[in-house]
Amino acid sequence: MNFRIPVPGRLRRSSRPAAVSFLPALRLLAPIFRRYRARLALGFFSLLLVDSLQLTIPQLLRHGVDSLTSGRATPRSLLFLAGLILLTAACIGLFRFLWRTMIIGFSRHLEQNLRERIFEHIMVMDRAFFSSWTTGNIMAHASNDLSAVQMACGMGLVAALDAVVMSVAAITLMLFIDVRLTLIALLPMPLLAACTRLLSRHLHQRFDQVQAQFSLLTEFARTTLVSIKMVKAYTLERLQEHRFDELGRNYVRSNLRVAVIQGLLFPVATLVGNIGMLLVLYFGGMLVIHATITLGGFVAFVSYLYLLVWPMMAVGWVTNLAQRGLTSLRRIHHLLRQQPLLIDRDDLPCGLPDCRPHFVFDHLHFTYPGADKEALADICLELGPGVTGLTGPTGSGKSTLCRLLLRLYPVPDRSLFLDGHDVNTLSIAAVRRLIAYVGQEVVLFSDTVANNIGFGRPGAGQEEIEAAARAAAVHDDIMGFPDQYRTMVGERGVRLSGGQQQRIALARALLADRPVLIIDDGLSAIDVETEQRVLAGIRAHLEGKTVLIVSHRINVLSSADRIVILEEGVIRGQGSHEQLLAENGFYRAMMERQRFDA
Secondary structure: OOOOOOOOOOOOHHHOOOOOOHHHHHOOOHHHHHHOHHHHHHHHHHHHHHHHHHHHHHHHHHHHHHHHHHOOOOHHHHHHHHHHHHHHHHHHHHHHHHHHHHHHHHHHHHHHHHHHHHHHHHHHOOHHHHHHOOHHHHHHHHHHHHHHHHHHHHHHHHHHHHHHHHHHHHHHHHHHHOHHHHHHHOOOHHHHHHHHHHHHHHHHHHHHHHHHHHHHHHHHHHHHHHOHHHHHHOOOHHHHHHHHHHHHHHHHHHHHHHHHHHHHHHHHHHHHHHHHHHHHHHHHHHHHHOOOOOHHHHHHHHHHHHHHHHHHHHHHHHHHHHHHHHHHHHHHHHHHHOOOOOOOOOOOOOOOOOOOOOEEEEEEEEOOOOOOOOOEEEEEEEEOOEEEEEEOOOOOOHHHHHHHHOOOOOOOOOOEEEOOEEHHHOOHHHHHOOEEEEOOOOOOOOOEHHHHHHOOOOOOOHHHHHHHHHHOOOHHHHHOOOOHHHOEOOHHHOOOOHHHHHHHHHHHHHHHOOOEEEEEOOOOOOOHHHHHHHHHHHHHHOOOOEEEEEOOOHHHHOOOOEEEEEEOOEEEEEEOHHHHHHHOHHHHHHHHHHHHHO
């Protein structure tokens, strides 16, 4: 594990969103808005009803005050007026509940739709994508960014519409009461618009920095937890805690920079509202004294001005939500724009013709994306039924060859064939369905032993799972566990030994029962005695199938029908165990070294 702290704010180039228009990102939401348009229409209609009912209350108050000052009020009329205000308030509560249910519910559906789309997109990406996008960065998009978009499309959208409707309606009714007083009340508004525009420019950039810091923090926590055995083995707990604290402080500092801008938005909006109220109290009072407007009209005007205070304050809040939501939506859009290097052509059939498990490399050359040196050069090799061993020094291209068989990277046309068919003319998924794979790094899920083995063939019965475990020489170990096949293996198989992990992964591949099995150094943690039982189980279980075993161990290679030696991406020799001992110096030296070590 690399324990270097990620540099704050330094994400890999392809994982950082480019400075593009927000319009393409907004198009992500259009299909979801169309799908839930009925729910949205009902929610917005309820919101308009709430605003309309709120605007009637000042008129009822105006009527009551004017009737009191003119002497026309009676106990009965006042009681009726109070009942009407109470009924209006009850209706406001009912319709407010309705719009919250409809619109906030929509925002949750939107969040779920985007989350599913992100997950589906990640499932089709290739290895090149995951080499530039860290898990922490992806998780930040699927958590923090989605929450920000949900808030912007829920409460943010409601607050924006409510502010616009309430502002326009309240100002219109204020104009009916007195035009001059309305203009005086609105004098501070340009100041609010200017301040909001100035502050919102800084919000977007700072929100982007917050999300980037969260990605780094999440990735560091993930890598530390995944490698917790190594951390403890080297007693690096304190060092990792210190580094995590440093990343946490950087994240807090980024949030505090946002909080400074957010902290200015609300006081500015409140100040502007209070300035308007002071002007209305003075000039409106003068108009009442000179009988230009009635006392009831003044009360209604002040009530409308109070209704305007929320839209003025909402400007800051909505700006905050909108900037955060747009920034996060742009990041999500950038993620969804990533395309795999390896894409099937549209004209390819979904299935395979009737193919034998027979691969042919025909003068294949391969270079990793972004690399200068070839990983494989002029590879000519046939892989057919039987067991083929593959060996060579570290970095010689063994795993690369396995990855090309699995179609994890694109290969040049007419350089890799499956039963005479160029693999580029076959569906990627269809080719992969022919192959079971056991890699260098064992992948186990935090689930039961049975479910980890059963992952190789969903729907397999218990007897089939146990048969695969016996073939992988791990059944006896499993029966010794407290809950046998129902034993939880822990995160990434933490409760199992390295050898048990590898054999469970092998049992999963054997259960898949596919025509081709690739074992890429997947027996390295198994002792010699168990290794022989595993190899015998593989031969019995996969008779007539194509098996490729990558290994440095002579005991494993000697059981193969044919052994291929790779060195610096070039085939340096191939043949049986006896032939290579006689003809190949590298193989002979490797055997002598292992005998000496033994």
